Amino acid sequence: QKEVEQNSGPLSVPEGAIASLNCTYSDRGSQSFFWYRQYSGKSPELIMFIYSNGDKEDGRFTAQLNKASQYVSLLIRDSQPSDSATYLCAVTGGRDDKIIFGKGTRLHILP
Amino acid sequence: ETGVTQSPTHLIKTRGQQVTLRCSSQSGHNTVSWYQQALGQGPQFIFQYYREEENGRGNFPPRFSGLQFPNYSSELNVNALELDDSALYLCASSLGGAEGTQYFGPGTRLTVL
Numbered sequence: 001q002k003e004v005e006q007n008s009g010p011l012s013v014p015e016g017a018i019a020s021l022n023c024t025y026s027d028r029g030s031q032s033f034f035w036y037r038q039y040s041g042k043s044p045e046l047i048m049f050i051y052s053n054g055d056k057e058d059g060r061f062t063a064q065l066n067k068a069s070q071y072v073s074l075l076i077r078d079s080q081p082s083d084s085a086t087y088l089c090a091v092t093g094g095r096d097d098k099i100i101f102g103k104g105t106r107l108h109i110l111p
Numbered sequence: 112e113t114g115v116t117q118s119p120t121h122l123i124k125t126r127g128q129q130v131t132l133r134c135s136s137q138s139g140h141n142t143v144s145w146y147q148q149a150l151g152q153g154p155q156f157i158f159q160y161y162r163e164e165e166n167g168r169g170n171f172p173p174r175f176s177g178l179q180f181p182n183y184s185s186e187l188n189v190n191a192l193e194l195d196d197s198a199l200y201l202c203a204s205s206l207g208g209a210e211g212t213q214y215f216g217p218g219t220r221l222t223v224l
Contacts, residue, residue: 004153034212043201043215044154088153098167099144099213101153 002027004091006102014110019076021105023089026070031093033065033072038086038104047087048074079109115204115216123222124192132187132219134202142166142211143185145177146201148218154201160185189221197223 003026013019021035032051036044050056050063050072062075072091076083086106092099116135124130136143142161146154156169160179174190183204189196200219205211 036215043199043218046212046214049212098156098169100156101146103151103153 002030002091002098002100004089004100004102006087006089006105008103009106010108011105012108012110013079015079015081017079019079019083019107019109021074021076021087021089021107023072023074023091023102024070025072025089025091025100027091027100028067028070029093030070030091032091033063034090034092034099035061035063035072035074036088036090036101037083038088040086044088076107081109081111083107084109115202115214117200117202117216117219119219120217121220121222123224125224126192126194128192128223129188129190130192130221132189132200132202132221134185134187134204134216136183136185136202136204137214140204140206140211140214141183142205142207143179143183144203144205144213145185145187146203147171147196148199148201150198157187192223194223197221 034049035047038044048063050065056063060077064073086104088104089102144159145157148154158168159166163179179185202216203213205213
């Protein structure tokens, strides 16, 4: 059974600081990794995807992937109150190609 | 470019009834995936349709069924509704089957009484 694990939080971070969100996955064959942001009562919104080991930066967001450790993370620099949301990690491309979501981490940016 | 749309936005049904939810994929996308998201949980994969064929299914019973039309819009049907079916149902469209990056619609909130 493929699993994607995230700390449910809430993770509280002061405004302007770096928020670090972590995700581990069980299927070593997984190939594609996604981070979605979900505001309360809304649908998930794609923030970033990453396929290769290392870092991928897009504005204030950096995704980091370490396939050897089966670990993917999302860093949010200069955190803003509008970043307060639940962040979902999603993984696909393993044995059965199904996309598996973690339960999400609630992030709260303190003004 | 038209985004993913879903209808209806909210729905209330009683136990034992049947429901049909609809999804229009983003322009140019040929793949639609359906998810169930219970409160406080991540989305759970129900099934995916790629070019009108089912292309993978999650751990949901047969009373969850679907189809995809030639214009790549899709329907999710749930028979014999149970209380635990109350959830947010999300549709996501993508290009190219299981490998494509998925973009979500606004969801349908189903309440079963």
